[in-house]
Amino acid sequence: MKKIIIFLFFVLLMASGIRAQQTQYMVFDFIKVENDQIFDYIEYKDLMEKVYRQALNDDKIKGWDFWALQSGADQSTFQYITITYYNDPVKMMNGLDESTLIDYTKIAYPHLNDAQVAKLFQNALAIKDTPMRLYMQEIVSTDDNFQMKPGVLASFDLMKAYEGKFQQYEEAETEVFRPIHQSRIEQGLMGHWSFLRTALPLGSEAKSTHLTLNMYKDYMQFFNAQAYEDLNQTAAQQKAVNEGLNSRDQKWVYLATLENVVR
Structure with a gap:
């Protein structure tokens, strides 16, 4: 009987661990772009898709979405929403720092030199603002x-x-x-x-x-x-x-x- 109880305890412990591993953590960025920079931002989101795909390949994230707002409370506040998915709360809170993103940009654009990558990345960041971010x-x-x-x-x-x-x-x-x-x-x-x-x-x-x-x-x-x-x-x-x-x-x-x- 004692062996059965111990076995059941470990089964429950493993099941709990599996559920914890399956928990998703998400960062929601609500993004504002000035009207005269909308077309520049379209290029930015395509660039970021390539960068986040490298982060996914490196197991830094579990996924990334880019959403265009159709309706909401005040569309002048922001027009886009991105979601970055993690399987770990520490990874979520640490996020991806700028140097890591630049490194992934270099991998995504191997034909560009370091100076060109840095300029591309800085120009992309300059056209957006993030008035609200939620960790969930x-x-x-x-x-x-x-x-x-x-x-x-x-x-x-x-x-x-x-x-x-x-x-x-x-x-x-x-x-x-x-x-x-x-x-x-x-x-x-x-x-x-x-x-x-x-x-x-x-x-x-x-x-x-x-x-x-x-x-x-x-x-x-x-x-x-x-x-x-x-x-x-x-x-x-x-x-x-x-x-x-x-x-x-x-x-x-x-x-x-x-x-x-x-x-």
Whole structure:
């Protein structure tokens, strides 16, 4: 019996380790570019795709996305969103410093000398501003085989849990809303959903505490999802949904299109 208990303990420990390894950490950069530099920035994002692909090959990151904003609270504040994926919170917080990015630029552009690479990189950085950056940990996501490719749509829903209802809100997203989104995916009305908690910035003045990502393969799927109404919900399910909605404030919703992806 003792051997069985020890064996089960190690099985649970290994399972816990696997879950920890599978946890995704993400850095969201909300990027502003002046109107007269939009075309320069298009060149910049293509350059960064090559650079981040080198970082992926070197196992520094798990992926990188470039999203163009379609709608949101104030599009003059920023027009683009990038997401950099990590499998480790320390890697997320350390990020990729400038010297590392320059080294990867040299690999991506072997025909350029050091001075040309440095100038290319500095010119690229000069055309953008990052008014907001969020460090986030994925709490839960749907089970799906969604393919990330250019043209995919996503809504970035920034949430702020009400004071004293932080845990209640997280339980609602995990236990109430996740099954709803899973059902929509199985009906072909959505591609992927994930729920994230903000690691930084923290404190009562932070604009958001959580974020949900809702992904769709195209506009047709997106509009079908908006028109869908689940008439089969029981009174208890509807009550749970309403309680979940009342535990948070939906600060902003941004709709964006995926333009570049590194996986």
